Amino acid sequence: MSLIELLPLVPALPLAGVLLLLAGGRRLPGKAAAWLASGLVGAAFLLSLGIAIEYRGLAAAGSGSEHATPEASAEAPGAAEHAAEAPVIVQTLWRWMDVGADLVEISAARQELPMLEAVPEGAVGPAWFDLRLLDAVEDPAARAGLEAGLSRMWLPEAVVGEMPMQALPAGMLVTLDNVPPAAGRDAATLIVDAPRRERRFTVDLALQLDALSIVMLLVVTGVGFLIHVYSIGYMAHDADIRRYFTYLNLFVFSMLTLVLGAGFLVMFVGWELVGACSYLLIGFWYQDPANASAGRKAFIVNRIGDLAFLIGMMLIWTTFGSLAYGEVLPAAAGQAGTWVALAIPALLLVGATGKSAQIPLFVWLPDAMAGPTPVSALIHAATMVTAGVYMIARSHSLFEAAPQVMAVVATVGALTALVAALIAAVQVDIKRVLAYSTISQLGYMFLAVGAGAYVAGIFHLMTHAFFKALLFLGAGSVMHAMEHGFAHAHAHPETLDGIPPEQDMRHMGGLLGRIPATGWTFVIGGLALAGFPGLAGFWSKDEILFETIARDLAAGRVGLWTLLYGIGSLTALLTAFYTGRQLLMVLAGQPRSAGAEQAADSPWLMTLPLGVLALLSLVGGLVNAQALGIHALADFLAPVLGGHEAEFSALPFIGLAIGIALAGLGLAWWVYGPKRELLAEDGAFVDPIATRLPRYHKAAWNRFYVDELYAWLVVRPFRRSADFLWHVVDEGMVDSTVNGAGRLMAALGGWLRGWQTGYVRSYALSVLAGAVIIALWLFRAAW
Amino acid sequence: MSIPPGHFLMLAAVLFTIGVAGAILRRNAIIVLMSIELMLNAVNLTLLTAGRAMGDIDSHVFVFFSLTVAAAEVAIGLALVVAIFRSLGRTEVDDISVMHG
Structure with a gap:
């Protein structure tokens, strides 16, 4: 019994959790429901771990097992030597959709056709088939097959459609589209080629196991399990704890569907499901309308990206005739240079910017912090928002067919990283800093995959999942401690700028000694994010930056990639700065409120996951510490993502990266260090940035007015057109037409009522008048 | 010597006309009913005249039917008049105008 055979069980476990909680959740005590949900995700994690270990053994043995279906993986040139030894295991659960099966039967009938005449001269592009040639077919069975086939085949000329062949005028030209023109082919060959699988739409519900999905599998179930455990403590006193865990399990199931699906459509199902879960969990405390509207905002902004993704999938199908990775990705290189090769990755990119909160669709993520903090950690930092990066890495051969789109991906990523870091540097809401930091780090991942450094992107995705989950959970624990502190001190601080006091960093300070478990793990997470040498974020971020500039170094020029490297390095400086600022504002100095003075550490259920994640943030980067000569992750992923051999010494760049990280942290220490007085004389918090750089502070504080811009560009025209449709079209045209018809009938009825006198004689007179008129009409000939 | 059809038609x-005038002008329900009978019989007379002039027996059959129906109509009409008289105490047709619009 092999564990890999049990792969469908991995998503099935959290799904079982959803069903159990839906069916019997009400009867379970909240704690039991929470443990059930967490236990199932934990079991899924253990199973994934077993599968990963077995898969490694399988890859090392260099052959697929007998139960699996090894397929050629999409291989990059550098990975050729690895490709043979890493199987891609596709498990088909069932055939999900099958449309147009009859077309394939037709093709079988058509194989028997004898040779016809040569292709008409001058036929360029689509092949042409003259229906007059039908007469040349002698064999009646073959001819019937040809006629039936042509009549049912999907053709550009709609007239052919369902029409029987006999109804077509002789000599009409029918296009057999998508047939590559070839000199010397005769018509019969063309016909045999023409009926193809493109016309048959089949989708299998299949799971794909390869190195990439294993990495994602472990991240999703591992981090997911830790966050489940943390949530047991965090949500212990929430009345809706069962609903919370139902959603959380549903999310894990959806995310696993996304990363395990063996085709774009299965991925899309997971993609949409995680979006729905995100919506449900952002608006988890829906009693506050602001939370509900944050959920709607996330959902709607995501829809824009999803639409592009959907159109991209349709293009993939019309181009490649399939949606399965195993068939699309190896064929992608063959389309290079065509417009679809450009359009497909561009559309996929728009989809990815929506899900991964990149420019221009990043506005939803900061608002998504309205949900419970563990949700921010799991969905809006560690897993779901990285789906866009995963999708680009997964379909990288499509992107490689369009280098222009790759450059756009990298540019979008670098700009997003910079802009989000600039905003993060002035925020005072502990979760908002992390939210913008997440956007910024996602930008790094986009930069990586845009630069073709997929391993670096996935590596950063992984380390980011560790330290950002740690930071969010730490922030949740800090908020928990602050709430406790405020309650203990009977303090009711005022809410400033709409930020709840327990997550307002202006009220914090000096927490390190008061909540040591949370505090020290938070420090580790922060340093990992800042790129402190040796921690997880340092290795992955550095690899991204190095791979970026390596593209220009390899070509011996100074161009786009050097510029992007510069932006990335500047962002790294800002990252270290805002992370240092956050750590110092939260943990160092003197407490700035009663809540911070009386803060108490969170229960062990919350600090235990923090410890595990802190450990991962400390050593997680070592799986691919290139500078130390370790590239375990790169070797593991190479069969799927292609290997990158760095030909230049990365050491100067590593030195630079260390310098940047330390400079950023030092700058933060200089501005926000414990010796600095951050309170004005009236006790209000004064951000030194606001006094030194007031214009930047104002712009960044208002998030560079992007929300206002969208309100002006999108929401306002939408409202106006809705108002127009409401007042002018609906009220003015539709309503008045209907009401006018009613009023006309009423007036007509009122007039006719006057005739109904009730006097028999007046009726008799009317009858007489009618009779006279008819008589005159009948005898009109007499006049 | 036979009377020419024109005379019959003129009589009809x-x-x-007398029936129409009576039906429209008189108020007494019984008189109105009688006027209607007069109109019916004028039509019957026309039918008979035409049948005779054209040597056709069908019109005679029609007239028998018409007479039968007229008898039934008078029966119902008189029953209505009696019912109205019982409830209103009068038989003026203008008083029976509760169905006006």
């Missing part, structure tokens, strides 16, 4: 026209 006169009878019909």
Whole structure:
């Protein structure tokens, strides 16, 4: 019994959790429901771990097992030597959709056709088939097959459609589209080629196991399990704890569907499901309308990206005739240079910017912090928002067919990283800093995959999942401690700028000694994010930056990639700065409120996951510490993502990266260090940035007015057109037409009522008048 | 010597006109009913005249039917008049105008 055979069980476990909680959740005590949900995700994690270990053994043995279906993986040139030894295991659960099966039967009938005449001269592009040639077919069975086939085949000329062949005028030209023109082919060959699988739409519900999905599998179930455990403590006193865990399990199931699906459509199902879960969990405390509207905002902004993704999938199908990775990705290189090769990755990119909160669709993520903090950690930092990066890495051969789109991906990523870091540097809401930091780090991942450094992107995705989950959970624990502190001190601080006091960093300070478990793990997470040498974020971020500039170094020029490297390095400086600022504002100095003075550490259920994640943030980067000569992750992923051999010494760049990280942290220490007085004389918090750089502070504080811009560009025209449709079209045209018809009938009825006198004689007179008129009409000939 | 059809037709026209005038002008329900009978019989007379002039027996059959129906109509009409008289105490048709619009 092999564990890999049990792969469908991995998503099935959290799904079982959803069903159990839906069916019997009400009867379970909240704690039991929470443990059930967490236990199932934990079991899924253990199973994934077993599968990963077995898969490694399988890859090392260099052959697929007998139960699996090894397929050629999409291989990059550098990975050729690895490709043979890493199987891609596709498990088909069932055939999900099958449309147009009859077309394939037709093709079988058509194989028997004898040779016809040569292709008409001058036929360029689509092949042409003259229906007059039908007469040349002698064999009646073959001819019937040809006629039936042509009549049912999907053709550009709609007239052919369902029409029987006999109804077509002789000599009409029918296009057999998508047939590559070839000199010397005769018509019969063309016909045999023409009926193809493109016309048959089949989708299998299949799971794909390869190195990439294993990495994602472990991240999703591992981090997911830790966050489940943390949530047991965090949500212990929430009345809706069962609903919370139902959603959380549903999310894990959806995310696993996304990363395990063996085709774009299965991925899309997971993609949409995680979006729905995100919506449900952002608006988890829906009693506050602001939370509900944050959920709607996330959902709607995501829809824009999803639409592009959907159109991209349709293009993939019309181009490649399939949606399965195993068939699309190896064929992608063959389309290079065509417009679809450009359009497909561009559309996929728009989809990815929506899900991964990149420019221009990043506005939803900061608002998504309205949900419970563990949700921010799991969905809006560690897993779901990285789906866009995963999708680009997964379909990288499509992107490689369009280098222009790759450059756009990298540019979008670098700009997003910079802009989000600039905003993060002035925020005072502990979760908002992390939210913008997440956007910024996602930008790094986009930069990586845009630069073709997929391993670096996935590596950063992984380390980011560790330290950002740690930071969010730490922030949740800090908020928990602050709430406790405020309650203990009977303090009711005022809410400033709409930020709840327990997550307002202006009220914090000096927490390190008061909540040591949370505090020290938070420090580790922060340093990992800042790129402190040796921690997880340092290795992955550095690899991204190095791979970026390596593209220009390899070509011996100074161009786009050097510029992007510069932006990335500047962002790294800002990252270290805002992370240092956050750590110092939260943990160092003197407490700035009663809540911070009386803060108490969170229960062990919350600090235990923090410890595990802190450990991962400390050593997680070592799986691919290139500078130390370790590239375990790169070797593991190479069969799927292609290997990158760095030909230049990365050491100067590593030195630079260390310098940047330390400079950023030092700058933060200089501005926000414990010796600095951050309170004005009236006790209000004064951000030194606001006094030194007031214009930047104002712009960044208002998030560079992007929300206002969208309100002006999108929401306002939408409202106006809705108002127009409401007042002018609906009220003015539709309503008045209907009401006018009613009023006309009423007036007509009122007039006719006057005739109904009730006097028999007046009726008799009317009858007489009618009779006279008819008589005159009948005898009109007499006049 | 036979009377020419024109005379019959003229008589029928006169009878019909008298019936119309009576039905429209008189208020007494019984008189109105009688006027309607007069109109019916004028039509019957026309039918018979035409049948005779054209040597056709069908019109005679029609007239028998028409007479039968007229008898039934009078029966119902008189029953209505009696019912109205019982409830209103009068038989003026203008008083029976509760169905006006």
